[in-house]
Amino acid sequence: MEPERNTRRNLEFIPGVPHPVEDPPPSTNGVNMEFSEAKRLLSPYPLPL
């Protein structure tokens, strides 16, 4: 019988079962930040440059 595939909804470790890791969504915080926009850096959340 094929073992249940581990997913992010089922984070319990199952030995021998591939555990897919999804790429995180690209951060848009800071992308194309000209110096005039430096004030954005004062907020450390959610994931600053």
Added chain:
Amino acid sequence: MGVERLPSGQLHVAVRTYMLGCTGEMFQWWFGSGPDARDYAWWHPVDHVGSEWLDLPDDGSGIGSTHVADEKLADDVVHSLKIRFHDPVEIFGEDFAAAKARGDISAAVTADIGLGAEPPRDERGRPIGCKLVHLGRDTPFGLVLRSNFWLGHGLPLSAEELEKEMPMQMGLNLMKHSYQEWFYLMRFLPAVAIADRRDEKPAPVAW
């Protein structure tokens, strides 16, 4: 963490370093102390070559001072830099005090950098060529430091000219160098920051 080419042609370099065991207060003290040649070598024993400070104020803020530095950026070329520090409020305005009050910021160091022994200057006499922002935040484990550089800022060059003047490799080297120097500093900053101010605040005793 990364390097990006901006529409203006400037290179934006962002570096995030976890300085375990350090605080924003220690970081701020380090810059205000005006690290001499020996301290500067501790800071990055491979890349840091020479250090001199001009107009260093007595109040420990470092604001208004100029660091005349000779340093390599993760390769063999020695760059002469003029790093002129200013009040972070110039950039962040009234939002700065609010961020400190929230605990989002525990240290801030901002500067204009000129590349070369005699870099171009603005009408106030400040060097131009790069903007620098170091922002630190205290956490239970140490200081999260976020350094941002805008290479090419203020230079009267087109996007194409800036791209030639500030190649991507330069940004990548700066990112690598910056991470390295904070990592080196992390290893000794708590010791020297505590010892240097032992008359103001009793040093902790291990046993």
